[in-house]
Amino acid sequence: GAVVSQHPSRVICKSGTSVKIECRSLDFQATTMFWYRQFPKQSLMLMATSNEGSKATYEQGVEKDKFLINHASLTLSTLTVTSAHPEDSSFYICSAPPSQEGNIQYFGAGTRLSVL
Amino acid sequence: TQLLEQSPQFLSIQEGENLTVYCNSSSVFSSLQWYRQEPGEGPVLLVTVVTGGEVKKLKRLTFQFGDARKDSSLHITAAQPGDTGLYLCAGGQDSNYQLIWGAGTKLIIKP
Numbered sequence: 001g002a003v004v005s006q007h008p009s010r011v012i013c014k015s016g017t018s019v020k021i022e023c024r025s026l027d028f029q030a031t032t033m034f035w036y037r038q039f040p041k042q043s044l045m046l047m048a049t050s051n052e053g054s055k056a057t058y059e060q061g062v063e064k065d066k067f068l069i070n071h072a073s074l075t076l077s078t079l080t081v082t083s084a085h086p087e088d089s090s091f092y093i094c095s096a097p098p099s100q101e102g103n104i105q106y107f108g109a110g111t112r113l114s115v116l
Numbered sequence: 117t118q119l120l121e122q123s124p125q126f127l128s129i130q131e132g133e134n135l136t137v138y139c140n141s142s143s144v145f146s147s148l149q150w151y152r153q154e155p156g157e158g159p160v161l162l163v164t165v166v167t168g169g170e171v172k173k174l175k176r177l178t179f180q181f182g183d184a185r186k187d188s189s190l191h192i193t194a195a196q197p198g199d200t201g202l203y204l205c206a207g208g209q210d211s212n213y214q215l216i217w218g219a220g221t222k223l224i225i226k227p
Binding site for chain 1: 122146147149151156157158159160161164166202204206208209213214215217218219220222
């Protein structure tokens with residue numbers, strides 16, 4: 001299957017700082033990528049759809065000014081958590097669907113964000 | 117709003133037992149995918165089913181897509197401790213890449 005790389009895998013930061021998470025498709029181009037948030041023992045919650053060369057589409061209740069998404073190339077999307085607070089602590093996961101494989105999404109390994 | 121109901125949400129059984137996880141919806145999906153996720157990692161795709169009535173086998177795991185493409189099941193035969201994890205079903209549609217996710221099944225296989 002296709003490979004999606006997500007970095008960093010874990011980050012600890014102070015309240016008020018910004019954190020950038022990168023998601024790269026290593027062996028395919030992705031015009032669309034997805035960003036999810038996952039709480040302990042729960043399923044994935046879609047935060048936003050990242051679109052190459054255009055604005056991201058945010059799900060209801062997700063603050064676009066809080067979670068900045070940039071998809072500047074066909075292999076890279078970034079999620080920046082701005083002015084992070086303890087309630088932003090969570091597991092963030094990105095995914096990308098290779099265009100030739102329909103709805104199948106390949107996932108990054110996730111980023112554990114802890115805001116102190 | 118499309119929903120995909122997954123059950124059970126939690127299952128703890130002894131090694132060697134069989135189990136089935138279900139995903140049901142009132143909506144029709146173009147595909148149904150099953151993922152397995154371990155703590156601290158991203159979900160890993162197990163299988164995709166696209167045809168109504170389709171059955172796929174992956175060693176001791178059997179996946180079935182309902183005839184109407186509204187439901188799916190995952191059956192594990194002779195479960196092993198290595199099968200422990202969070203199992204997620206997700207329904208896909210032709211119109212876009214987005215997936216509709218089940219709530220997940222936390223499976224624990226005790227040795």
